Amino acid sequence: MGSPGGKIPVTRIGDWWRLRVVEAERNHIGLVTPGGEYVHHAEELTRFATSLVGPSDALDVVHDAVLSLMTSGRLVDAENPRALLYRAVLARSNSLHRSVFRRRRREQRFAESLIVADPERRPDVTAALVRLSPQQRACIWLAYWEDLSADQIAERLGIAAGTVKSHLARARERLRRVIGE
Amino acid sequence: MNEMQVDQEFRRFVETVAAIALEAPLVTPVRKERRSPAPLMAIVGGFTAVLLVLGLSSVVLVQESKTARSVGAESPAEILDYDAQDPLDDFILDTENAIVLRSLVDAALADAGVDLTVTKAVAERRDLSDGGMVHVAVLDEDGFLVISVDYQGITDAQRESESESRTDTIVQNLVSVPGESTRYGTLRVDADAPTPIASLRSDEGELIFAVIQERMHVRLTDDTLRAITLQIAAGLDQLAR
Numbered sequence A: 001m002g003s004p005g006g007k008i009p010v011t012r013i014g015d016w017w018r019l020r021v022v023e024a025e026r027n028h029i030g031l032v033t034p035g036g037e038y039v040h041h042a043e044e045l046t047r048f049a050t051s052l053v054g055p056s057d058a059l060d061v062v063h064d065a066v067l068s069l070m071t072s073g074r075l076v077d078a079e080n081p082r083a084l085l086y087r088a089v090l091a092r093s094n095s096l097h098r099s100v101f102r103r104r105r106r107e108q109r110f111a112e113s114l115i116v117a118d119p120e121r122r123p124d125v126t127a128a129l130v131r132l133s134p135q136q137r138a139c140i141w142l143a144y145w146e147d148l149s150a151d152q153i154a155e156r157l158g159i160a161a162g163t164v165k166s167h168l169a170r171a172r173e174r175l176r177r178v179i180g181e
Numbered sequence B: 001m002n003e004m005q006v007d008q009e010f011r012r013f014v015e016t017v018a019a020i021a022l023e024a025p026l027v028t029p030v031r032k033e034r035r036s037p038a039p040l041m042a043i044v045g046g047f048t049a050v051l052l053v054l055g056l057s058s059v060v061l062v063q064e065s066k067t068a069r070s071v072g073a074e075s076p077a078e079i080l081d082y083d084a085q086d087p088l089d090d091f092i093l094d095t096e097n098a099i100v101l102r103s104l105v106d107a108a109l110a111d112a113g114v115d116l117t118v119t120k121a122v123a124e125r126r127d128l129s130d131g132g133m134v135h136v137a138v139l140d141e142d143g144f145l146v147i148s149v150d151y152q153g154i155t156d157a158q159r160e161s162e163s164e165s166r167t168d169t170i171v172q173n174l175v176s177v178p179g180e181s182t183r184y185g186t187l188r189v190d191a192d193a194p195t196p197i198a199s200l201r202s203d204e205g206e207l208i209f210a211v212i213q214e215r216m217h218v219r220l221t222d223d224t225l226r227a228i229t230l231q232i233a234a235g236l237d238q239l240a241r
Helices: A014-026 A044-051 A055-072 A081-096 A101-118 A121-132 A134-145 A150-157 A161-180 B002-026 B038-055 B094-111 B156-160 B169-176 B222-240
Strands: B091-093 B120-126 B135-138 B145-153 B178-184 B186-190 B197-201 B203-213
Touching: A014 B135, A044 A055, A044 A081, A044 A134, A044 A161, A044 B002, A055 A081, A055 B002, A055 B094, A081 A134, A081 B222, A101 A121, A101 B002, A121 A161, A121 B002, A134 A150, A134 A161, A150 A161, A161 B002, B091 B178, B094 B120, B094 B135, B094 B222, B145 B186, B145 B197, B186 B222, B197 B222, B203 B222
Parallel strands: none
Antiparallel strands: B091 B120, B120 B135, B135 B145, B145 B203, B178 B186, B186 B197, B197 B203
16 A cells, blocks of 8 residues: 555554545645644644543543544544534543443542642632533633634534533533632 | 632633643653552553563663663562653654554454453554554553553564564564464464463564453453454554555
């Protein structure tokens, strides 16, 4: 099998991915660097996933989401691949949250990582933050880290702007209650 | 007042998340009081264990003049205390190769009825055609290696001699095991070894599936090791076409 795109080094495992990548690059999707070595959006997706499931599971979530999109071929045809990647990561995070026991353990691990990184935060606030739903945290991440408007968040996540506002309002309300206690 | 505090807390939250999200892979292999194994701590533990168990310490991971303290007489727990150069310096997380191998190993384990999934996948910065390696690991809850699966590319020079690239003793021992010719390469399986192992070598690379038996609750049979290894190889072959 030859090297797709000419300049990309041939590797046995990577050829399949690289074929997808070259197609994506031709379509200006910009998923990877020209060397095919690293996913352009990997860092931002990993941060986003960390806001949803914590650092221990973030890479797994991104891996699974990317792999799922790769195998389905949806990425190549996507009008907005970045949004598709975000939605896939959110969907994967949601499925991780379905098991109550696993969710609790994940929340505990997430809280521990936040406490280590920011020990001065009030424990009840930390607990409230990690117990927000993935959808609420996704909206918070995009609003506070990426400074997106409700309309932009809605476009990124493929949901209605009203739903975004509702997620943000509920998250704010939950935190407001904790802070006010 | 609460509104401002809520905003502040959310901003502080996203900043903390951003900090921990990409800091995790930079953690150095120094043992800490662990609440739960952080991803890289776990994989470093796994890699260090594989160095000990498979005797690869001077071969694969430190091939490019990386130095590692001798670990031969230490227990796995003690190994985590060493502060030598991170053996993962030449490895990166989250590459396409790692993602692909991870998915194939997960599928092969599931199909073989082994109730384990890959915990972490990494790839060497070197290209496979330059002898680079992709490694996936199944770690137990304590962060110790249970199953190690490596795919290492074979260079032109190594291709000339089968034994030349088998510098680690456990894999070298497999050379004495009769090889079975398959469509994916030469398969050798030794389920009765202290470290049950299967190797499938083609002209392009070698797939090595090894079980750290002391951490595994069941012993995989020759047939199971064979089936898993061939399934992974078939997946790689299919993807390469």
